[in-house]
Amino acid sequence: MSAIEYKLYENVFIETNLQSVDYDAVILILYPEDIQVPLPRHIQSFIDKIAKVDKHIHKTTTVWNCDYVSGERLVLSPTGKISPYHDARVVREAAYKGMVRAMDAGAKKPLLVVQNVVNFPDGQLVCILGALEALYIPLQTRERDNTKNISWIGLHSEEKLSEQFEKTVRNALALEKSRILARDIAGSDPERMTPVNIVNYVKSSFSGDSNIFIKVIDDSNTINEEYPLLAAVNRAASQIDRHKARVVEIEYRPSDPSRVTQTLLLVGKGVTYDTGGADLKISGKMAGMCRDKSGAAAVAGFLKACSLLKPPHLKVIGVLCLCRNSIGEDSYVPDELLVSKSGKTVRVTNTDAEGRFAMADSLFKMGELAVKELNPHLYTIATLTGHARLCYGNYTAALDNHSARSTNHSSALQFSGSRVGEGFEVSVIRPEDLTVNNGKGKGEDLIQVDMDAKARHHQLAGGFLIKVGGLEDKNVKYTHLDIAGGAGSPPSEPTAVPILTLCHVHKVLM
Numbered sequence: 001m002s003a004i005e006y007k008l009y010e011n012v013f014i015e016t017n018l019q020s021v022d023y024d025a026v027i028l029i030l031y032p033e034d035i036q037v038p039l040p041r042h043i044q045s046f047i048d049k050i051a052k053v054d055k056h057i058h059k060t061t062t063v064w065n066c067d068y069v070s071g072e073r074l075v076l077s078p079t080g081k082i083s084p085y086h087d088a089r090v091v092r093e094a095a096y097k098g099m100v101r102a103m104d105a106g107a108k109k110p111l112l113v114v115q116n117v118v119n120f121p122d123g124q125l126v127c128i129l130g131a132l133e134a135l136y137i138p139l140q141t142r143e144r145d146n147t148k149n150i151s152w153i154g155l156h157s158e159e160k161l162s163e164q165f166e167k168t169v170r171n172a173l174a175l176e177k178s179r180i181l182a183r184d185i186a187g188s189d190p191e192r193m194t195p196v197n198i199v200n201y202v203k204s205s206f207s208g209d210s211n212i213f214i215k216v217i218d219d220s221n222t223i224n225e226e227y228p229l230l231a232a233v234n235r236a237a238s239q240i241d242r243h244k245a246r247v248v249e250i251e252y253r254p255s256d257p258s259r260v261t262q263t264l265l266l267v268g269k270g271v272t273y274d275t276g277g278a279d280l281k282i283s284g285k286m287a288g289m290c291r292d293k294s295g296a297a298a299v300a301g302f303l304k305a306c307s308l309l310k311p312p313h314l315k316v317i318g319v320l321c322l323c324r325n326s327i328g329e330d331s332y333v334p335d336e337l338l339v340s341k342s343g344k345t346v347r348v349t350n351t352d353a354e355g356r357f358a359m360a361d362s363l364f365k366m367g368e369l370a371v372k373e374l375n376p377h378l379y380t381i382a383t384l385t386g387h388a389r390l391c392y393g394n395y396t397a398a399l400d401n402h403s404a405r406s407t408n409h410s411s412a413l414q415f416s417g418s419r420v421g422e423g424f425e426v427s428v429i430r431p432e433d434l435t436v437n438n439g440k441g442k443g444e445d446l447i448q449v450d451m452d453a454k455a456r457h458h459q460l461a462g463g464f465l466i467k468v469g470g471l472e473d474k475n476v477k478y479t480h481l482d483i484a485g486g487a488g489s490p491p492s493e494p495t496a497v498p499i500l501t502l503c504h505v506h507k508v509l510m
């Protein structure tokens with residue numbers, strides 16, 4: 001099955017004339033008065049006039065008949081009050097709402113005013129991304145009916161056709177294409193995105209890029225031997241051909257290897273469906289679990305950004321750990337004693353803690369590989385624990401190992417996230433988060449999860465990954481990202497976090 005491409009490049013234009021006849025509406029983000037954002041004189045006086053009619057224009061999105069803009073239709077999308085606690089997300093939200101409102105009003109050719117706001121250095125990028133996000137149509141909808149929700153959009157900037165603005169637009173389009181790839185994988189149902197279908201989708205998405213190398217491990221014997229913990233999770237599902245596990249390695253190598261200064265190795269959890277397994281999710285807790293592949297989706301999306309933006313200084317290896325946590329006669333069950341690729345015996349204690357198993361052996365392999373690479377940084381990205389969501393809501397929890405902590409990498413991620421409109425929270429792995437994973441019975445090196453633990457579930461999951469990945473004593477920078485809260489759950493579309501932040505912090509943008 002070939003994925004239906006979502007074309008962006010040929011229907012996005014840079015426009016300098018707010019009255020161009022090519023557009024049927026103008027979307028303007030309305031900033032509070034204390035943040036000085038200069039507007040064209042006519043429009044400013046128009047807004048001053050209508051503000052006397054309706055003070056609410058600074059609170060809700062409104063549509064006005066205005067002679068000074070394309071289509072004589074002005075969509076005003078206010079940010080609301082901006083305090084020193086706010087970050088670029090206010091821009092993203094206003095742009096998103098403005099685009100949604102313009103489409104609701106019937107606009108097919110909206111023109112978005114992309115303002116330069118001192119408070120938000122990456123605000124123009126975030127503004128464009130917020131508007132593009134509103135245009136996303138889920139893959140399965142596109143496959144049934146490829147009617148576009150708009151004909152084209154224009155992006156208006158005061159900087160006119162400056163080189164910098166063109167660059168920003170190009171960055172935004174590349175990022176959005178990457179996020180579409182991630183949203184397609186994460187958001188599609190568990191049959192549309194089975195492991196094998198994800199492989200096909202990924203292959204078709206990257207085809208023709210000479211900087212991208214894809215390796216698919218699909219042989220059952222190899223999976224059983226090389227990825228024993230992933231294989232255990234997938235045991236019930238492996239009876240069904242289309243649900244057989246796959247490990248996909250996507251590598252980005254820039255054209256000139258001598259310019260590479262860092263190697264990123266990213267492992268993503270790609271559980272195409274999580275029933276919980278023998279420890280079944282009950283009482284309606286299972287719905288939405290097709291999103292348990294969001295980590296792998298984000299890894300693929302990040303590679304897509306590299307493929308499009310071609311950062312010369314990075315080598316990137318992404319691993320998608322694709323499996324399905326089914327329930328059935330061959331399900332793995334608690335009490336089983338497994339041996340990880342790192343040589344640790346691991347006692348199964350709750351089959352619903354499958355994410356750490358799905359990634360464990362790939363993480364170990366990447367850790368082994370990392371020490372041979374230049375300036376490596378290792379990541380796991382996963383919708384791993386409900387606890388992360390309980391702690392931080394829709395923020396991504398970033399946890400550094402000892403080595404990554406020496407450079408405060410999580411804080412750098414949090415800073416980048418605030419610049420591009422993705423929320424991050426720095427979380428710390430304490431010594432007890434490592435030891436709590438130690439086996440309790442004879443012959444057990446580790447337990448899958450301590451069922452008696454009353455707190456710190458997302459931190460101890462990080463501790464488990466460090467231990468099972470053989471990273472405890474290795475001096476390799478490693479950051480675990482728990483996106484359980486940030487990834488977005490139905491009925492919301494997947495957020496594709498943390499693609500923007502990773503691109504920002506690792507300078508993938510042009």
Ligand SMILES: [Zn+2]
Nearest residue numbers: 274352353354
């Ligand atoms: Zn689970």
